Amino acid sequence: MTIDCPAPVGPYVAHRHLFSADHPLLLASGVPLPRVRVAYETYGELNAARDNAVFVCHALTGDSHVARHDREDAPGWWDTLVGPGRPIDTDRLFVVCANVLGGCAGTTASWPAGTRHAPVDVADMVAVHRELLASLGVHRLRAVVGGSFGGMQALEWLLRHPTDAEGYFIVAATSRQSADNLAWNAIARAAIRNDPEFHDSHYAPGGGPRCGLGTARMIAHLTYLSEASLHRKFAREGRRPGTRRHPSPVVQGDFAVESYLEHQADKFVQRFDANSYLLLMSAMDRFDAFAAPDALATAEVPPRVQLFSFARDRLYGPDHSQRIRRLLAARGLCAPHQREESCDIGHDAFLLDVPPLLDAVAGFLRALEPSRTPPSRTLAPR
Known part of the structure; x- marks a missing residue:
């Protein structure tokens, strides 16, 4: 690791x-x-x-x-x-x-x-x-x-x-942590560990499970904002033109809230390490x-x-x-x-x-x- x-x-x-x-x-x-x-x-x-x-x-x-x-x-x-x-x-x-x-x-x-x-x-x-x-x-x-x-x-x-x-x-x-808190973190950990680039925590510096880490950040971010806040910011607004990076709507959907979560994920994987995230989440859950x-x-x-x-x-x-x-x-x-x-x-x-x-x-x-x-x-x- x-x-x-x-x-x-x-x-x-x-x-x-x-x-x-x-x-x-x-x-x-x-x-x-x-x-x-x-x-x-x-x-x-x-x-x-x-x-x-x-x-x-x-x-x-x-x-x-x-x-x-x-x-x-x-x-x-x-x-x-x-x-x-x-x-x-x-x-x-x-x-x-x-x-x-x-x-x-x-x-x-x-x-x-x-x-x-x-x-x-x-x-x-x-x-x-x-x-x-x-x-x-x-x-x-x-x-x-x-x-x-x-x-x-x-x-x-x-x-x-x-x-x-x-x-x-x-x-x-x-x-x-409550059971609800533990459950959110369990899903985030699964996203990281199921990424094929995780390699049982032995990935090279600068690499690693970027998709899994980004998904984990999306999951966490939903717990940081209230439903009212998300609705006020995005409601059911569509994604702004030019923000879809992949041609398939299965990969990226049509809504602004999806674009927002993807942006948060992109920022996070640029600055954070997956093994560190797992280590800190585990400390939080054991507390x-x-x-x-x-x-x-x-x-x-x-x-x-x-x-x-x-x-x-x-x-x-x-x-x-x-x-x-x-x-x-x-x-x-x-x-x-x-x-x-x-x-x-x-x-x-x-x-x-x-x-x-x-x-x-x-x-x-x-x-x-x-x-x-x-x-x-x-x-x-x-």
Whole structure:
């Protein structure tokens, strides 16, 4: 199994080599990784007290480029939230975002011979994030913020390492996949593995199951948008002239929504690796945040937690956030849950300019003050 992991494009992407043969990363599966190269980006400046850092966890197919660094820079995937004067204000805060372990945007690992690629869990991704922050000299975080799969990472961080941050903001996320979520991912995996170019995961860099990966992306994209959003954008409109690439209508149909999904698939296969997608989807499906012991009782001062969901999100709707709220409350931690009713975009709304979400994040961060009581622990590797 190989993961095609080209160096991410952009002058602001940095890399750090973490762990070693003497100090390996021990995966949740028990496999030691002696070397991990992490791709990350930083925004703003770390203050003298080293307590103004915010870590942003990216979603399933995201990367470290969370926002523009300047006007000449390419857009980031969360420009609505991160930047000068934005809710996560880089004029005041030091923001870090890193590509996850198992991703294909610059983060790589040396895998022991004979292991192919051992499974990677969300806990392993958080362990790498924590090691990176320690290497950057961050003593404690102001906040961890994440949406979707990034929210799952933030929840894992909260449960296992609650004293690492003053607060945790979790958007449109889940504590475990539902049967419906698992079913969508099963179909996506089948599309990839049944592509004749998959070759049991041993395809050459730059090749691989492009058709299967594109189909998998189409499947996933349907869960990111609500039915109302798709209808508003496309209804039953026909494909625009000139967008059909194949002569047979069996291969490509007549509707605009098909053209849209094909466009999303084309973009995705240009930037993502099929084995990485399978690895990350498996980590998402295995994630069961409250099944393992947590460390919430070790926090001398409980962190602040905010949950945010969208009523029209058919992937991780309000019921998922409500479950997190109930299970945290059972452990003595209050986590207010804000349910956004007015936006009908669906799951992808967490990435867009939705004022209630932006206001909620800004207010949450304003309310966080560095603890006057030194934490019992500072960021340290697992």
